[in-house]
Structures are given as structure tokens and as C-alpha cells.
Amino acid sequence: MLAEVGLAALALAFGAATYAVIAALWGALRHREAFIISARNAALLVFPLTLGASLALLIALMTAQYQIAYVWQVTNPNTPDFYRFTALWGSQSGSLLFWNLLMSGFSFVALLINWNSNRRLMPWFIVYTMAVSAFFLGLSLLLENPFARIWIMPDGSVAQTVFIPAGAEGPSAVRLAATARGLNPLLRHFGMIIHPPLLYLGFVSFVIPFAFAMSALASGDLSTNWIKAARRWALIAWLFLSLGLLLGGRWAYDVLGWGGYWGWDPVENAAFIPWLIGTAFLHSVMIQEKRGMLKVWNMFLIIFTFSAVIFGTFATRSGLIDSVHSFAQSSIGGAMFLFWAAVTLVSVGLTLWRWNRGELRSEHGFAGLASRETLFVLNNVVFVALALAIFWGSFGAPILSELVFNTDISLGASYFTQVTAPLFAAMYILMGIAPLSAWGAGSAKRLGRAMVVPFGLTLIALLLIGIAGTRGGGALFAYGIVMLSGFVALYEIGRSGAARARATGENIVQATIALFGRNRRRYGGFIVHLGITVIGLGVIGSTLFQAETQQTLRPGEALQFQDYSMTFQGIDAGQIAEDGRFMDIANLTLARNGAQVASLRPRHDIYPSTEGQQGMTMIIPGSYSTLENDFYVLFVAGQADGSATFKVYINPLINLIWWGGLILIVGTLISAWPAESAPASVRERRRAKPTAAGVVA
Amino acid sequence: MRACNASSRRSLLILAFGLLILLVASLTQAQDGGAAITDDQVNAIARQMFCPVCENEPLDVCMTAACIRWREDIRGQLAAGRTESQIIADFVARYGERASATPLDPTLRGLSVYVPWLIAGALLLGGVGVFWRWRSTQRHVPTAPPADHPPVEAADEAAYRATLERDLKD
Numbered sequence: 001m002l003a004e005v006g007l008a009a010l011a012l013a014f015g016a017a018t019y020a021v022i023a024a025l026w027g028a029l030r031h032r033e034a035f036i037i038s039a040r041n042a043a044l045l046v047f048p049l050t051l052g053a054s055l056a057l058l059i060a061l062m063t064a065q066y067q068i069a070y071v072w073q074v075t076n077p078n079t080p081d082f083y084r085f086t087a088l089w090g091s092q093s094g095s096l097l098f099w100n101l102l103m104s105g106f107s108f109v110a111l112l113i114n115w116n117s118n119r120r121l122m123p124w125f126i127v128y129t130m131a132v133s134a135f136f137l138g139l140s141l142l143l144e145n146p147f148a149r150i151w152i153m154p155d156g157s158v159a160q161t162v163f164i165p166a167g168a169e170g171p172s173a174v175r176l177a178a179t180a181r182g183l184n185p186l187l188r189h190f191g192m193i194i195h196p197p198l199l200y201l202g203f204v205s206f207v208i209p210f211a212f213a214m215s216a217l218a219s220g221d222l223s224t225n226w227i228k229a230a231r232r233w234a235l236i237a238w239l240f241l242s243l244g245l246l247l248g249g250r251w252a253y254d255v256l257g258w259g260g261y262w263g264w265d266p267v268e269n270a271a272f273i274p275w276l277i278g279t280a281f282l283h284s285v286m287i288q289e290k291r292g293m294l295k296v297w298n299m300f301l302i303i304f305t306f307s308a309v310i311f312g313t314f315a316t317r318s319g320l321i322d323s324v325h326s327f328a329q330s331s332i333g334g335a336m337f338l339f340w341a342a343v344t345l346v347s348v349g350l351t352l353w354r355w356n357r358g359e360l361r362s363e364h365g366f367a368g369l370a371s372r373e374t375l376f377v378l379n380n381v382v383f384v385a386l387a388l389a390i391f392w393g394s395f396g397a398p399i400l401s402e403l404v405f406n407t408d409i410s411l412g413a414s415y416f417t418q419v420t421a422p423l424f425a426a427m428y429i430l431m432g433i434a435p436l437s438a439w440g441a442g443s444a445k446r447l448g449r450a451m452v453v454p455f456g457l458t459l460i461a462l463l464l465i466g467i468a469g470t471r472g473g474g475a476l477f478a479y480g481i482v483m484l485s486g487f488v489a490l491y492e493i494g495r496s497g498a499a500r501a502r503a504t505g506e507n508i509v510q511a512t513i514a515l516f517g518r519n520r521r522r523y524g525g526f527i528v529h530l531g532i533t534v535i536g537l538g539v540i541g542s543t544l545f546q547a548e549t550q551q552t553l554r555p556g557e558a559l560q561f562q563d564y565s566m567t568f569q570g571i572d573a574g575q576i577a578e579d580g581r582f583m584d585i586a587n588l589t590l591a592r593n594g595a596q597v598a599s600l601r602p603r604h605d606i607y608p609s610t611e612g613q614q615g616m617t618m619i620i621p622g623s624y625s626t627l628e629n630d631f632y633v634l635f636v637a638g639q640a641d642g643s644a645t646f647k648v649y650i651n652p653l654i655n656l657i658w659w660g661g662l663i664l665i666v667g668t669l670i671s672a673w674p675a676e677s678a679p680a681s682v683r684e685r686r687r688a689k690p691t692a693a694g695v696v697a
Numbered sequence: 698m699r700a701c702n703a704s705s706r707r708s709l710l711i712l713a714f715g716l717l718i719l720l721v722a723s724l725t726q727a728q729d730g731g732a733a734i735t736d737d738q739v740n741a742i743a744r745q746m747f748c749p750v751c752e753n754e755p756l757d758v759c760m761t762a763a764c765i766r767w768r769e770d771i772r773g774q775l776a777a778g779r780t781e782s783q784i785i786a787d788f789v790a791r792y793g794e795r796a797s798a799t800p801l802d803p804t805l806r807g808l809s810v811y812v813p814w815l816i817a818g819a820l821l822l823g824g825v826g827v828f829w830r831w832r833s834t835q836r837h838v839p840t841a842p843p844a845d846h847p848p849v850e851a852a853d854e855a856a857y858r859a860t861l862e863r864d865l866k867d
Binding site for chain 1: 810813864
């Protein structure tokens, strides 16, 4: 019954989205209001229907309806309720449905919020959001249906189909439960509960700013209306994507057991590329708002952000990453490739058409090399170059090599660090300089004067770092440019607060809080810069100064590494966990400078093989964290004589990455937080009221 | 004649003893050499290679049986006195370019490592060209800020406040 309910809701959602596209298109082209209203109503139906389908699947997961092939594939009778819930996005067809749910939810909210304020854009907004939804709902319905069931055919073979084949019957519930596979062990982690939904939220929410941009192009309303409507959505999308990336890094660090958080894996890079282009867009869009410039560039940035989202989804879901030939064999690879190509080509074509008609002309020229718009453009070039370099290493070179030379290649971390390091350095330098420059006009002399204090603070900090024992010109340079960007953010917050305090007589804290309230986006942006600075310090420390060793110890023996001493006590073998996995746990005591600081229990989680599914062993690390560094140990292997091999990493400053992530979240929330919406009469009165000094208003 | 025989027998004995010592010493040396290969040395090379089974998994961190065998192979080759580049080249010859984190074939190496720099150079040149072209076509467009945005050149308090005020207008 649940399968039928889910299937019906999914089919209706697909139908509603398709109808909304056609009705909105007709209404917009023929100026028929009734069709537009009808399209809106259909578009608003898509979310509740997709929610209904998702709830049907969720109930099936929670109540162990193993005849539904997806439930059989991702759960088994040992699966705790917690993982039954997260199994909704634990495999292809469920995660695609979940993707649809999030996308339709965003479209639903954006449509309701903007219906009255952006009336001219709305018909085209419906066309674009619903076209994307219809495509993904179609994938769910026709190619990756999560409601397909398992049937025993008359000849005894097993089939998975949505509708019952002639002569087939359902298998016995006992047999289904006995053979059910269960969730992929890699996904049984707290990070996996949050990481995929956040990443999906980041991915799908970029459809909203993209749809606003395309609506502007299609409707001809090329004023800043679409930017005003889209910018907060872009910020929200960027926040979710940032959170998804950060949590993905944390999950890799805690679960994958290789001592790091970022492996430059193509799947990670597929999520990082839209983040980079989206970051460029968030900066560049300010130039269009303030100066009416870069209209074409902004269109390209939002198009390629969304295109990168679709490409990343296509690459990770189609098997393209395994082999360029495998995506064509996957059920959704061909369709996704065509959709990605169509979205990109149509959007680029529309932009070029408007450009050619002279409708995207800049209202101002560049005022000078030291102006903020010039520095923002340079920053944009760096972000795009980073995205291109990472795309090339992850997809471009391997695909070209396989297609042209028939040779499989994969590029390792060394390629990415070599190519991206100078670009990241340029990014931090520009992040340090640009906030001190001025819109429209600026001189290098004035910029230089403003840099004196942050530059001096950076030199003092570098001196302290040098005294603390850090050596190496490269490392000090890297720390220097990263800290400079942070000091600039702090300096600018302090300087503006002080200026307001002098003008109003408030104390500096009150003055600064008032400034935060006056322009949340500006000051939230400074907090985000601080977060990126802290993350940068963590990345430099943990990359340049990571130390590792691997040794085999007998029980009672100790491993000395830097100021740590790790003593191996023995192994608790064959422990059984609640979910049925076996655990071999190594018992270690850790001392630092002679004092015991922790007991660590790195372990092997062994998932026994079941019918039709191979067993899997996961190596779960033990770690001792301080702000200064992490002592991170892996139990590599145990030997018959009772000895065991351990791999130990010391990761300096790695926790700054997670703390920086928190700062970044706070900053983005401040930026995205809606301003107080006072009634028009109150706003009028406020505008009319003269102020003593502009800045203190 | 007997003295001569005794002398040559003694010389032979000394020679044989010397050879024995040399043999024992070289065997010990060889054994020491084998035992001296640490996991860290193996991992330093394995880090530059990929697992043959798992996609994009560095060899030094992968725990599959295939990777453990490969690491033991590296240990054996190190013990035999082969260098890092010889070992990686050997794996590439046996298993293909995918074994190495950076292609060894000069064409593929050029394609993967140098192309991004060429693209970046072309982008930069193109960007500079577009910028100059843009500047020349924008000369008729007002470059000064709008009327309510006066240019700020001086670094005094009032100028800074004016700049800040412009920034605060959202």
C-alpha cells in the first residue's frame, strides 16, 4: 500500500511540475494571467506531493517493508531506527527523491515569498524551477524509482519492478528480512546524518538564484530586481554548501581513517567547484548592485554555479568518476548529461542574446586599479581559476586521457596542492586588501595608508610565531597572508566602530553593534572573512607540519613521537556491537611530557558478509584533541603473536578548521538575516529625519 | 719445499678465513638492510601511488588486501636497493598509469600538470586584453561615482566616514 501511495504522489508531483512549466510558459508568452495563476497553483502543489512520496518511503523504511526494493537494500532487521531514518538518503533512488523534496521545498517557499514583490519575474521563475523539478522527478519516476518492489517470477527468478509482472508473486516476508542488506557501513556515522542533507540543500538551493537570473533574462527585466530577490537565496545556498563541505571533511576525518579531512577526491571536488564559483558570484553581485557593472559576468557566474551543481550531481551519480564509459551504462547518466548540457547551453545562449542586444551594458567604467570593483574582479578571476584548475585535475585530464589516449589516470593530492596553492595565496592577499578599498574611486596611496595597521599586526604575529619555533619561509609567508586578511577584517570592524563612537558619543561596543545592525551583509561578511582566516591557519598547520609514523608494538611497548608517548596495552577482539558488527579494539594509553592524558581505543569495525553483499572492515581512529594539535592513531593490523601495528599522525592546528567553520556559519547567518521590515510609513519618517553625521544614522 | 707448502697453506687458510668473514659480514649487512626498511619508508612511496582496487584511494592509507600486497612489494624492492622512482616506474609498467598519483608518461604528465598553467596564462592574457578593451570602450561612460557617492581621496576622518556611509547603504 505504501508503495502505491508513494508512487501515486510521485507521479502527480511530476505531472504538476510539467503542467506548471507549460502553463507558465504559455501565460508569460501570451500574457494570459489565468494561465500564470494556474501554473503557480500547480507549482505550489509539487512540494506537498513530493513530501507525501517521501513520507511514504520513510514510513516504509521505519516499518521494515522489505518488499520495497529500496528498503531491502538499505536496511535490515538489525538497523536501529536512527539509521532507518537516515537510510532515506542512503542510496541512489532514495537520495534522488530526497533531492526532489528539498528542491520543491525551496521553490515552494521562494514562490510564496516573491510572488507579490517580483511579479514580473514570477512566470519565468516558475518555468525554470519547475523544469528542473520535472526533470529530477522524472528521473525518480522513470529511471530510479524508490517504490520498485521485489517479485518472484513464475520461473523462480527475482525481478524488481514498480508494477507486478504477470504471474509474479511477492516473496515471503521472512526470506526478505533474512536477506535484507542494511545501510552501507560508511554511512553509519553521525556526520552522515547531517552531511548529505546539508550538501543537497546547498546544491538544490542554488536553483533559486539561478531561476531568478534566468527569469530576468527571459522577461527582459534586467534591473537589479533579480539580484535583490536572489542574493539572500544565494547566501543561504552558499551557507548550506559550506556546512556540507565542512561536515563532509569532519566525517572523512572521523570515519575514513586516513589522518586527513580533504583528499582532493573527485566527489569532494565536485561539491567544492560550485562553492568556489558561488563565492565569486556573491562578491561580484555587489559590484552590479553598487555600480551597475559586470552584468554579463554575473549572469555567467550564476549560470556556471548551477551548471557545476548539475555536473557534480551527474558526475557522482552516473559513475563518470569511475570511468568515462561507465556513465553511459548507468541508468541516469545519459539523461543527466543531456540535461546538464541543455541547461548550460540554453542559459549561456540567452545571456549572449541579451548581451548582443546591448541590454547588459555596464553603467560605469572601472575607476582605477585600487578601486574595490577592480579588486573584486581580480578576486573573481582567482576563484574561477581555482574552479577550473580543480575541474581539470578531477575530471578534465582523466576524461581526456581516457578518451584520447585510452589510458586511465588519476591525479593525486600533489597536483592539487601544487596548482591551487598560489591561487589560494592570491585569494587571501585580495581578501586582505579589497575590504580597505573604496567603491568607484580609490588610490594606491590611500589603500597603502589603510594597510599600515593590519600589516604591522601581521608582522608582530609572525614574529611571535617565529619565536614559538615555526621555521620555513614558505610557512611564514602563508601564515602572514592568511593572518593579514583576518587582521584587515578585525581592523575594519574596529575602525568603523571607533568612527561611529567618536561621532555619536556611544561607547565602541554599542557603536559596533549598531553598525552590525545597519548593514548586516557587510559586517557578516567580515566575520566570514575571519572564519576563512581561521580555517586557513588550520589548513596551513595541518598540511605543512603534519607528522606521521607507523610502528609495530608488543603489549606493554611504547611508541615515542614528538612529545607524546603511546603505550599499547592489548586488544579486545571480537566485541559485538548493537547493530551486529564485530569490533577489534586496541587499548592504548597516551602520555604527554610524561603525564598521562588519555586512553585511546582505535578499532576495526567488521561488517560480516551477507547473502549478496561483501563484508567490509572499517578502521576507526582514536584521537586526543587539543587546540594545538590532534594525536590521531589508527589500529592498522594485529599480528598472531599479540603485537599490533599502529599509524600515528600529529595534526597541528587542525581544530582551527572546525572552529573557523563555526565562525563562518555565524558570519553567514548575520549576513543573510533579514533586515527589520518596518511599515512603509515608519520607513518614510526615518528617511525624512535628518542625522548629525551620515555614518551614525 | 715443506716450508713453502706450510706457508702457502697458511696463506690459503688466512684467505679462506678472510673470505668467510667477508661473507658473514655481507650476509649480516644484507639482512640488516632488509630489516631496516621501515613502514614509514614504504608509506613515503605508497603515498605517491593509488590503490589498484578503490577509486582515488592513496595506497598508503588503503587497507584492502591488494594494497597490503603492493606495500609489501614496495618493501621488497626497497630492500633490493631500488630507488623511489624505479619502484613507481615498475608499478606503472606492470599496472598502468593509474598506479601513480602523477602520470609518468611525458605526454600525459604534460596534459595533466602543465595544461592548467597554460590555461591560467591564456586566461590572464585574455583578461588583460578584455580589461583594456573594456576601458577604451567605457571612456564615454561616467567613471566617477554617482552624485550621492562623492569620490574619497583623503584619508582623514571625514573622508573615511563618507566612504563608510557609502558602504553601509545596502
